[in-house]
Amino acid sequence: MTLMDRRRRSDTLRGKVAIVGIGEVPTRRVIPDRTMYGLNAEAAKIAIADAGLRKEDINGLVTDGAAALATMAEYIGIRPTFATGVSMQGASGASATTVAASAINGGLADTVLVVMGNSRLDRAVPGGASVRSEWEEAYGPAAGAGTGYAQIYTRHMYEFGTTQEQMAIVAANQRFNAQENENAVFHGQPASKEDVLSSRYINYPLRILESVMPCDGAAALIMTRADRAKSFPHRPVYLLGAGMEQSNANIWQTDRITTTPVKTSAARAFQMSGYGPGDMQFAEFYDCYTILVAVTLEDAGFVEKGEIGPFYESTDTTYKGSFPINTDGGQLSGGQPGLAGGFRHVIEGARQIMGRGGGRQVALNDLCMVNG
Amino acid sequence: MTTEYNKPLPRLVNEAVSRPFWDAAKRHELVMPRCLNCSNMFFYPREQCPNCYSDNTEWVPVSGKGRVYSYTVVYQPANRAFQEETPYIFAIVQLNEGPRIPTNLLECEIDGVELEMPVEVVFDDVTDDVTLVKFKPA
Numbered sequence: 001m002t003l004m005d006r007r008r009r010s011d012t013l014r015g016k017v018a019i020v021g022i023g024e025v026p027t028r029r030v031i032p033d034r035t036m037y038g039l040n041a042e043a044a045k046i047a048i049a050d051a052g053l054r055k056e057d058i059n060g061l062v063t064d065g066a067a068a069l070a071t072m073a074e075y076i077g078i079r080p081t082f083a084t085g086v087s088m089q090g091a092s093g094a095s096a097t098t099v100a101a102s103a104i105n106g107g108l109a110d111t112v113l114v115v116m117g118n119s120r121l122d123r124a125v126p127g128g129a130s131v132r133s134e135w136e137e138a139y140g141p142a143a144g145a146g147t148g149y150a151q152i153y154t155r156h157m158y159e160f161g162t163t164q165e166q167m168a169i170v171a172a173n174q175r176f177n178a179q180e181n182e183n184a185v186f187h188g189q190p191a192s193k194e195d196v197l198s199s200r201y202i203n204y205p206l207r208i209l210e211s212v213m214p215c216d217g218a219a220a221l222i223m224t225r226a227d228r229a230k231s232f233p234h235r236p237v238y239l240l241g242a243g244m245e246q247s248n249a250n251i252w253q254t255d256r257i258t259t260t261p262v263k264t265s266a267a268r269a270f271q272m273s274g275y276g277p278g279d280m281q282f283a284e285f286y287d288c289y290t291i292l293v294a295v296t297l298e299d300a301g302f303v304e305k306g307e308i309g310p311f312y313e314s315t316d317t318t319y320k321g322s323f324p325i326n327t328d329g330g331q332l333s334g335g336q337p338g339l340a341g342g343f344r345h346v347i348e349g350a351r352q353i354m355g356r357g358g359g360r361q362v363a364l365n366d367l368c369m370v371n372g
Numbered sequence: 373m374t375t376e377y378n379k380p381l382p383r384l385v386n387e388a389v390s391r392p393f394w395d396a397a398k399r400h401e402l403v404m405p406r407c408l409n410c411s412n413m414f415f416y417p418r419e420q421c422p423n424c425y426s427d428n429t430e431w432v433p434v435s436g437k438g439r440v441y442s443y444t445v446v447y448q449p450a451n452r453a454f455q456e457e458t459p460y461i462f463a464i465v466q467l468n469e470g471p472r473i474p475t476n477l478l479e480c481e482i483d484g485v486e487l488e489m490p491v492e493v494v495f496d497d498v499t500d501d502v503t504l505v506k507f508k509p510a
Binding site: 129130131133134135136137138139140141142143144146147150151152153154155158200201202203204205206252253257 | 379380443447450457460464475498
């Protein structure tokens, strides 16, 4: 490493902030009679208490970009000096965490609440014309966001020989992990690789057990300055590096659909941290569908492009294994409460580093990569 | 028949931009926008060339031939109106001229699709007013 590299790192977020509290409303298919704001407030309350703070100690708020910030602050009962919304689909949780870190590092706030949640009863009806309404809907896209991800999957099979049997391992290992997570919507419902392969198609090659289920729930964390972090009840979870890249809105607009923006974002995060893929002990990676975990692990550099299938065949990725992935079951087995689904990857990474993984605690818990 | 078509029709983002595409389809012609400044042919149509941002663009006829870039077979559609058609193929076709377009593959078994296989355009007059652009094996 050159002197310039070291100096550049000292000017970054590296080691400047830490997660000191986490909260999660258990994810369920539907949580009756609760609004999105109410679920967010409940997750916030849990995280604030978990950090040993009072809500008056919170002076920053980062949440879902689609939420009304004033309403959110009102429900939670805070008057933050810094507040913003983040809209990056599945990457919103991880991005919001990075934005919170920047705000703290920039002196805009000392202690920031990051919170996201979903109420399916509460969701506005989508309207208006869009690229999708003009160019896709008349041809009958599949339920959820599966059309594009299935096309990535099909292309990955064509380019690299990846198999559906290999992708079934992704889902089965996460389901194994979810059996130690009472907050997971599929807790108590084990599913083997064979169960995954015999589940029905939503849209080939994606089967229902390779696809997320929309749910209700919420999640929150508290982040503060590193110099304050040691006085909190839990082992601080320091942010050592972060990176982002915004991709196309429509997968068919992407030049090479088997490579994701994680190729750039992970490289930037590793550069800031001074670590590389080989240093990571476990990973919490965004998983709306099996294929996305697979291609993003490749793009982050854990394996070469195209090698993820053999990796899953030869590596135990459960919480007991040599490289644990999505230790709480991820979204595939935990359910997807809107943006809180991806955000839960941040929460679970922090939980494991704090040593609070319970029955699913990983053995080596110092260095984790989280992706959204 | 027009009155029986119960599936969603294209809802245009901007009539001023993409109406020529749909009018051409109705005439059973496939056209693509091309930039007069940098010669980039692009899709979907938009106000400016996504390559050089020029708003000096034209519509040009294309061959209607291309290859399957990727596809999925839909069993559970987002819109229930498509349920009776399942399973059907939702593909991305890359035209020989370069642009990619979302579409359906017709006259093709669901287990008979191969990536990069050649296809050609089919115009599907789903109503008196609207023609969808689909493809079949060439």
